[in-house]
Amino acid sequence: MISDKMTAMVKNSSAIRAMFEEGTKMADQYGAENVYDFSLGNPNVATPEEVNRAFVETLQQEDPVRLHGYMNNAGFEEVREAIAQSLNKRFATDFSQRNILMTVGAAGGLNVILKTLLNPGDEVIVFSPYFGEYRSYVDNFDGKLVEISPNTETFQPNLKELKEKITIRTKAVIVNTPNNPTGVVYSEETIRALAAALNEKQEELGTAIYLISDEPYRELVYDGAEVPYLTKYYDNTIVGYSFSKSLSLPGERIGYLVMPDSLTDADNIISAAGVANRILGFVNAPGLQQLAVAKCLDSKSDVEYYNRNRKLLYDTLKQLGFSCIKPEGAFYLFVKSPIEDEKAFCAKAKEYRLLLVPGSSFGCPGFVRLAYCVTYETIQRSIPAFTKLAENYFGGNS
Secondary structure, three states, X not given: OOOHHHHHHHHOOOHHHHHHHHHHHHHHHHOXXXXXXXXXXXXXXXXXXXXXXXXXXXXXXXXXXXXXXXXXXXXXXXXXXXXXXXXXHHHOOOOOHHHEEEEOHHHHHHHHHHHHHOOOOOEEEEEOOOOOHHXXXXXXXXXXXXXXXXXXXXXXOOHHHHHHXXXXXXXXEEEEOOOOOOOOXXXXXXXXXXXXXXXXXXXXXXXXXXXXXXXXXXXXXXXOOOOOOHHHOOOOEEEEEEOOOOXXXXXXXXXXXXXXXXXXXXXXXXXXXXXXXXXXXXXXXXXXXXXXHXXXXXXXXXXXXXXXXXXXXXXXXXXXXXXXXXXXXXXXXXXXXXXXXXXXXXHHXXXXXXXXXXXXXXXXXXXXXXXXXXXXXXXXXHHHHHHHHHHHHHHHHX
8 A cells, every 4th residue: 555645646646747648648549740749848959969978978988986886975076066166157156066966856956955954844935837846845845835826917926925925934935937837037126026025034033944946947048038046146045956958868867956155054954965865865966967967067958949949839829819928938838728727728729639738737727838848840730730729719810
């Protein structure tokens, strides 16, 4: 018998993964070219060639005993130092290897820092819409997820409600910018106001509130958008990063945490995070991946590929009558459902072999998410299906 906790988690398992698996079955039935799967944020841009070379060179040049062996739970010292210096150069920060912990992707990093920080019953605040797995990550450590309702006009965080919902049990606030599922980048004005609100509540309550910035999409931005580096605005910021999207390496599971010296109780947090990395079963991030990505810190995937997809899909849906905020980053469109029940809308879309994810999976019903990390040709082929779908709701005017 599985645990009661896992029974509930299996029952409420990721709608995104379920949709992806259904898409696989539909592809077998109708042919992959006739199914338009916008469900999963799986990068389809090729990994940069210099990254592939770095993996080969690392295998050829490194001492195999060291390469494939255990190391410090925080990761190879030279890798952590290289990342620290890269961040310092890019963002005028002042990190050293001590502030970097190599993790098994951003997901592993989030679990490490939540394990480090949370007591049972501690509250973690998220802004809707948010990456649905945050629910599970917080629940892993018996924390309580507190949702802030969305501003569906701009999808910038609702800071008034944030201040109302912070309590003495609030341990952390998670932000994700560029955002999954909206593609919105939180403005510098928003970040400054967020920092001011958190500082005000820390002083009022006499407690530390940690801001966890989940940043796997930092490099995927368009139209000159800039993503503020949050440690420069709020002392109690912890950054989780992944190379999954920036280098198209989601299956390699490699990322890092940044834990600045400015954190309240920094020494203990840095030390405890290393222990958490071990006792959660990660032990350490994969050695080959660490050493390879350290050689490619200035590399990134072809953002223009995603930008071309963004323009075609956004322009097409707008012309058909759908409502959607134009994304500034990541590779998602968050489209307002033409009917209140977005799950029914997703079911109707499946009749045209369009796979969309309901917004309720992200704490924001009434919307659907489309991941445009697909081929340009897939979007082109999907346009007749979207046209027929639009005709169901907007008639012949679409």
